[in-house]
Structure formats: C-alpha cells, structure tokens
Amino acid sequence: MDYNKFEDRISRWIENDMDVKERKEFEKFLSDHPEYQSKVEEVRNTISVMNQAPILKVSSDFDANLNQRLKTLGLNENIKKSIFGFSNQNFAYLTLTLGAIFVLTSFLIQSNSTYMFADKELDSKEILIPSDSLEIKDEMDEMKDVDLLNNIDGSFVNDEQ
Amino acid sequence: MNQNLQILSAESSEMNSPFKLTDEKLIARFQDGDINAYNELVNRYKDRLLNFVFRYFNNREQAEDVVQETLIKLYTHASYYKPIAKFSTWIYTIAKNNALTELRKNKRKRTDSLWTNEGKPIDIKMKGDSLEKTVHNEIAVEALNKYLDEIPENFRIAVVLRDFQELSYEEISKILEIPIGTIKSRINRGRIQLSEKMKHFKEQ
Structure with a gap:
C-alpha cells in the first residue's frame, strides 16, 4: 500500500467500513509508518468536533413567516380537510363501499321485480282467454252503438235549432 | 394554521x-x-x-x-x-x-462573513464537558466553520450531510445524485482537507 491509498482509506478505517483483508493491510501500513498515525488522529478529531458542533436554529419568527407565506399564496385553502370526521382516503373507501352496496341492492331488487312482473303477466294471460275476449269485444261494440245514437240525436236537435 | x-x-x-x-x-x-x-x-x-x-x-x-x-x-x-x-x-x-x-x-x-457573525448558534450541545473543554470546543467549532467555507463546495456539502446531519452514505448518495463510492471519496477528501487546516489552527 502506498501513501495515496492509505489516505483514501482513512475514513473507511475510522468508520469500520473495511473487510478483514483491507483492514489488516491498512493497519500494517500504519504500524510500518507510525509517522502517519497522527494523520488518522487528526481526521478522527475533526469528525468529533463536527459531531459536537452547535446546532444553528431558525429565528423565532420563522413559523410566523412561513405561515404568512402560505397564507399569501392562498395555500391554506388547498389543504384537504377531513369529511364528516373521516380522512379523504377513508371517506373515499366508505363511499365506494356504500356505492357497491347500493348497486348490489338495486340489482337484487330489480331481479325480484322481474320475476314478480313475469308472474303478473302470466296471470293476465290466463284471464284473457278467447271466450272472455269475445264477450268484452261485444260489450264494447254495444257501447260504441249507444254513443253513435247519442251523437245522431244530438246533431238532429242542433239542426232543428 | x-x-x-x-x-x-x-x-x-x-x-x-x-x-x-x-x-x-x-x-x-x-x-x-x-x-x-x-x-x-x-x-x-x-x-x-x-x-x-x-x-x-x-x-x-x-x-x-x-x-x-x-x-x-x-x-x-x-x-x-x-x-x-x-x-x-x-x-x-x-x-x-x-x-x-x-x-x-x-x-x-x-460572502466573507463567518457563521459566528451571521448566524450565531443559539443552542450548543455539549455533553457534560468542563468549561475549559467547552470553550476550547467553541473555538474549534468557530475555526471549523471558517475552514469549511474554504474547502470546495462538493466536498463541503458531502461532509456536512455526513458529519453534521449524520445521514447515511446511501442517503447522501441519493440526495446529491452521485454514486456512493464518489460520496465516500469526497467525504474523505473533505475531512482530510479540514483536518489539515485544523492542524494549522492548533499550531497558531
């Protein structure tokens, strides 16, 4: 291993991101060149300082400013609200379920009524047997004759007037 | 809201x-x-x-x-x-x-302004250190922030994501849309450059 390879692997060695063979090779180089051990320590210390660095915090009016910007852009209105206490997704599921129940119920009702009407149709056919039909036809003809006579009488009276 | x-x-x-x-x-x-x-x-x-x-x-x-x-x-x-x-x-x-x-x-x-001027840190997390060590760390952090500004941006951003934000290499690779090997290399190079500058700082 040369110095460049050693330098390329410092972070990986510190973070234990090496296989056994690489680690042994790296550690052998370090023991052969103790002058480079300080290099590893410097990198390790730098990482440590960064890990302990203070956290920069947003200013106290950050939330208010963000809120104001959202308001200015009219984005508050875009947020999807819950519907009747259900989230949008749950409301959609509920609607779909109710819709499916409605379609199924409608289908069942329609199927039942088809059978019922079919029965009624059958009943009416049984009533309208040929003999009955003839009787009704005769009765209707008689009624037509009476109407005709009434009209004739009426027109006669009118003509006289 | x-x-x-x-x-x-x-x-x-x-x-x-x-x-x-x-x-x-x-x-x-x-x-x-x-x-x-x-x-x-x-x-x-x-x-x-x-x-x-x-x-x-x-x-x-x-x-x-x-x-x-x-x-x-x-x-x-x-x-x-x-x-x-x-x-x-x-x-x-x-x-x-x-x-x-x-x-x-x-x-x-x-700008040339340093973090200590522009964005003074409010919350300092030091874990049970002595006052002397805390002060020393604060000075070190100030120096570090200055030196961070001096290293190339591609090294700086990768180092910040790893050592300040403590993200995994995989996450950093996805965020920066750069292969994980390149990320590891940039972080290592960035750390070495920083540590060299920090070494000079200590010697001053």
Missing part, C-alpha cells in the same frame, strides 16, 4: 410522545389532509434543513428563505412523495435543489 403551529409547539400530542410517529407515517397523514402532521414535519426539519442549506450561502437570511421555500414545497407537493424513499432523503433533495436554484438565480458570490 398559525393556531396549529402554536398549538403544536405548546402541547404534547401523540406526535410528540416517546412513541413518535416516523417521518414516513407523518407525510402519509399529511397526504390524507392532517395539517398537524405537516406542522410536526416542519418542527422536525426546520433546524436540520437550515444547518444544511446554510453551508451553501453562509448567510442566515438567505438560508432561512430557502428552508421556507422547501417547506412550502412540502406543503404543495406532498402528493409527489412516494414511500419508496426515506422522507429525509426526499426533503433534503428538495432543499438542495432549491439552494442550487437560488445560487444560480442570484449568482451571488459567497
């Missing part, structure tokens, strides 16, 4: 409980219309994004502006998030793209 933001910061909710919801669950809730989930994501990410974006500008005001743009995009483009990627990867990618757009748009040169 202002109310919601205030409520969230004041009250403990299910989202703030020890059994916190994951970011991915929160974005799913927000996609379903839960505004509190959005607020929680804002609370979780506003500082982290600021610390990341700040490295592009070294200017607090600009950095905050870009973070706000990012969080507005989170609001308007939430439906674009698909749970195939981690939420953090997605939001950092948006922040990175916004930062780059802003840099291109303004063609602003990076």
